[in-house]
Amino acid sequence: MAETGSVTAPAPAGMSRFPANRVLALRICIIVAILAVWEATAASGLLYRDVVPSLGKIADALAALLSTPSYYWHLGVTAGEIGISLLIGGAAGLAVGILFGSHRLLGRAFEPYLYYLGPTPKIIFFPIMIMWFGVGPGSKIAMGVISCFFPVALSAAAGMREIDRVLIRVGRSFRASTWQMVMKIYLPAMRQPIVNGLRLGLGVAIIGTLLAETKLSNRGIGYLIIQAYSLFDMPKMYAMLIVLFVLSIGANALVGRIGRFDAAHRN
């Protein structure tokens, strides 16, 4: 899950060469074309049976999935694991980021390790997490924590260095304690980098937790996906991927919107 933040800004009203209804019409055409190609492929038998199930079958599986109470239980397990990992990883990342961002030498000494470990595929640590925290939810939460920690820490450290020095001097001149400096100066001044870090962190925490569930678990959405694969229940697998993608993209957009709302509110 990536947050590239690179959708080009829409042209101001009246500047675009294309009216909104033409864009909407094209979008509908693209969707219809994709669905038609999908249905034709499903009906053609070109691919191995059920690899591309018909849209009707996927819709049926989606309806069945959403009306199954146990699905929501599994969803709750995964959401809980992700929530806890975001809480722990986010708080740890924030603390480390503030520490490294506020102490130049510490930052130069230890931040390179964060940069190097950041892009490492975290799933390779899963065997260690199983040894440390067992095969239950603990190891999945731990996977979420180590996934989430790095983007939050790096973002917070960068944000910390961008804080206006005047604000820090004002805090110190008022003899603010470390806690007061963090709560009254640092955190309010670096809200945007923190939101960006949390947004990235949420994305990778979802991936880390769900991948761990697909590898070794008896509960959660990842477990259900791999179970559907094992039983070759392709419509159910597609249905679960659709729901999962919608939820992940929605959660990501929600965190981004909170950040934008916060920025607009401040301005």
Next chain:
Amino acid sequence: MSAVSARRGISEGTLAFFLGFGALVIFLLAVEGLIRAGLINRHIVPMPSQVFGAFERVVLEEDVAGRFRLTFIEALASGAMIAVVGIGSGMLLYRFELWRRATETWIAALASAPTVLMYPLFLVIFGRNAWTIIMMGFAAGVPAVTLKTIEGLVGTRRVFINVGRAFNLTPAQQFTKILLPAALPSIFVGLRLGLIFMLINIVGVEFLINFGGLGQLINDLAERYDLPGTYATIFFVVLVSVCFFVLTERVERWLRPGA
């Protein structure tokens, strides 16, 4: 601190390096001591000395070079596809504005979607072979490259384009002399992001489906309960991703010397 070090003729960078590296060594020594004292269970955390001892065994007996080669080839194939398709689609979407406006938010949504979770689907479509891994890497990396290519081309300053027009440049010249050089920084950011996502997916899927190079080796060693070997291989994968990260930076500097 920096004033003291400067007075003694030690640069802050050197001091920071020794502080970081020294802390790492002290941490490893502390772990070794705690395990030897029985305060950490040695069946859960192997001693760092055992892990260092396992390096030679892992390299010689587990064919790390061969596995590295396989992961590298998968990454190369996936990276080439990401570069061609990502930059190509970005250019096409820049050229056709209506298509860009219709699809850009979808591509952004795809970039933020956990595509790696589609690996069971890819397994069904491509089978349990290198193609699944290559395509998973491709799917993870291409949206970032497309988006950043569009961003770079759209962000070209109007004055550059007008200068090109004033010199009566052909559309091809306008593209190669004005748009592409102006968009290169953004394209490189996209490529680096895309390649990092790709590498994460490739090693991750190797581990998950127990097939391929370094990812599979970790899974194998963990299933054999070879803890020192598992830790040593994890260290090796971290080293590979560090090298990859540094290499992409070097390539960018080489291609954009002024940057």
